Amino acid sequence: MLEIARLNGGSDCFELDFVKREATPEPAMKLGIRLHLAGLSLSDTISILDRLGVERCRTTVHNWVQKADLQPLGGANPDHVAVDETVIQLNDERFWLYAAVDTDTNRLLHVKLSPTRNQAITEMFLSELREKHLVDDAVFLVDSAPWLQAALHRHGLDYRYEKHGNRNSVERVFRELKRRTNQFSNCFSHAEADTVENWLQAFAFAWNQLI
Missing domain, CATH: 3.30.420.10 (Ribonuclease H-like superfamily/Ribonuclease H)
Incomplete structure (x- = not known):
């Protein structure tokens, strides 16, 4: 199982180009994306955000992941x-x-x-x-x-x-x-x-x- 605590690249490990069009603070969006991609369901993700005072629905977190457009970095030179x-x-x-x-x-x-x-x-x-x-x-x-x-x-x-x-x-x-x-x-x-x-x-x- 993927461990959430190990998704620790920091808030700067990816950029959110769409953040200016969102009402949610960028740190909260990044946390939601990281939690969901690390293994939490959308329901569990919004539950944690709710405890932090950020009330959002599952569709919203799903849309954040889609808009972030994350993908593996290039330039590897494997054997x-x-x-x-x-x-x-x-x-x-x-x-x-x-x-x-x-x-x-x-x-x-x-x-x-x-x-x-x-x-x-x-x-x-x-x-x-x-x-x-x-x-x-x-x-x-x-x-x-x-x-x-x-x-x-x-x-x-x-x-x-x-x-x-x-x-x-x-x-x-x-x-x-x-x-x-x-x-x-x-x-x-x-x-x-x-x-x-x-x-x-x-x-x-x-x-x-x-x-």
Whole structure:
């Protein structure tokens, strides 16, 4: 479980460009965002804010997270990268979450939500990953998924099949994500795909702050 006390990057660990349009004090908004991304439900988050004299509804905190537009920082230069995908339930549809993790630091490098999984989508994910980070010399740790191996080969990236070992780092991320989505009955209900992907990017940002 993610520990709230470890989300301690301070109030300056992210900026809120939209704060001038909000009636809530910026420190309270940042606290609400940090509490929710660290593992508290929206209900528990607004309960804590209420004790501090800031009365807001769940939708308001959700909107703060969306407007903050948080995502993992770029510029990493990892030696090994674990790549995998997992199913995310969005209303009554299945989507695929792609994730890349630096196995030395356990930091999330990139996440992407897609309505399907195939070589073309995987190549797009890898292109975005290469734009954000210095991964051309990294060794990619993958499972036996043929579309993933084919996409890495197409990009000219070095990869190695690894069922367990260092590749478990991405599985730990997925387990925490599943724990979080269990709070929503393991499903993002009444949400658009871009809203869910925005939340997943924010989750990745918070994960990197906590490890």
